[in-house]
Amino acid sequence: MRHDLVTLRIFVTVAECGNLTRAAAREHLAVSAISKRIAELEALVGTPLLQRYHRGVGLTPAGQALLQHARQMLQLIDRMDLELGEFVAGAKGHVHVHAVASALIQHLPDEIESFLTRYPGVRISLEERTGKAVVLAVADGSAEVGVVADPTPVYGLSSVPYRSDRLAIGVPTGHPLARRKSIRFAQALDYAFVGPHGDSSLAVLMAEAAAACGKPLEQRVQASSFEAMCRLVETRLGITMLPEGVLAPYAAQGRIRIVGLKEPWAQRQMHLVVRDPRQLSHIARTLIEHLQRSAAPA
Structure with a gap:
């Protein structure tokens, strides 16, 4: 027919x-x-x-x-x-991207900048959201592409691997843990934390890890941004757990110390998520391919 x-x-x-x-x-x-x-x-x-x-x-x-x-x-x-x-x-279009802070602070901005240099006719709206909010935005169509990190559930969305990062403990200079090269998370739980936003994937991971250790997670203060968390650690309000890539600039300036985590879950995988790959615009697919190629050497 x-x-x-x-x-x-x-x-x-x-x-x-x-x-x-x-x-x-x-x-x-x-x-x-x-x-x-x-x-x-x-x-x-x-x-x-x-x-x-x-x-x-x-x-x-x-x-x-x-x-x-x-x-x-x-x-x-x-x-x-x-x-x-x-x-x-010439490629044109507008892509809405929502991403977790871990991606925005580390690699994503440079990779989007290189994409826009190659495709100057494209517009990208980039917004920071918690992992849960990213998944909801992609599911309801508010965002065409999302970036989340483990252990955020994607609830039936299509996902492909992106980059990975490693979590570490950030402590103030002079802290009892500052001279340690690496520790178990249970040892970190002996001290008060500067915690992330309660809905973030990092907060969920910390709570699950503390429960697995059978020890309480004391959060003296919670902050809505990684920068604020690092600043609060500097002022000795507690220790924190963040990606090494986020802690590194502060450690390079001697403002905090990085202590490694001897936990398998400290190595996290990030994912690019979409609602339906078959319904993606051409330029959104091109962006995803660009991000995957950029991450491949890492």
Whole structure:
């Protein structure tokens, strides 16, 4: 069974208008031409697609099924034409990206900057969110691409590996742990923490690790940003757990000390998440491929 795209588009117009005369006006065709196309389509599928009424038309069950498939096919054709046009005019588009702080503070900004240098016609809206909020934004379509870190559940979203980072303990200079090269997390729990936002994936990981150790997690203060957490550690309000890449600039300036964590879960995997890879725009797919290539050497 071979379908004519023009006829399918006319059928969708008739279904949306509910009237042959209005459909003919929208398509700039004669009513007789519309009727002929619909008759040919019904003959092709072998069953009535429209119910004729005195003041218009409605869809039969077969017509309802065809309408759904026809819309999907026409959307794919329109997207194909748009993407092929981008190759002629230069890639363009707008991608909404939501990411956790761990990605934003470490590698993601430089990789997006290099992507925009290559594709200057593209716009990217980049927002920082907790892991849970990133997943919700991708699921409801607010964001096309998300970046999350373990152990954030993705609840049926499609995900691909991105970068990994390693968690470590940051302590003030002169702290009893400052001279240690590495410790177990249970040893860190003997001290008060400067903790992250309660909904963050890092907060969930810390709570689960403390429960596994059978020891309480004392959080003297919680901060909404990694920068604030490091600043609070400097002022000796507690120790903290953050990616080594976040702690390193402060340690290089002698403002805090980094103590390694001898835990398998300290090595975290980040993921790029999308709702449905088949529905991604061409430029969003290109961005994901760029991020994966950038992360590959790491």
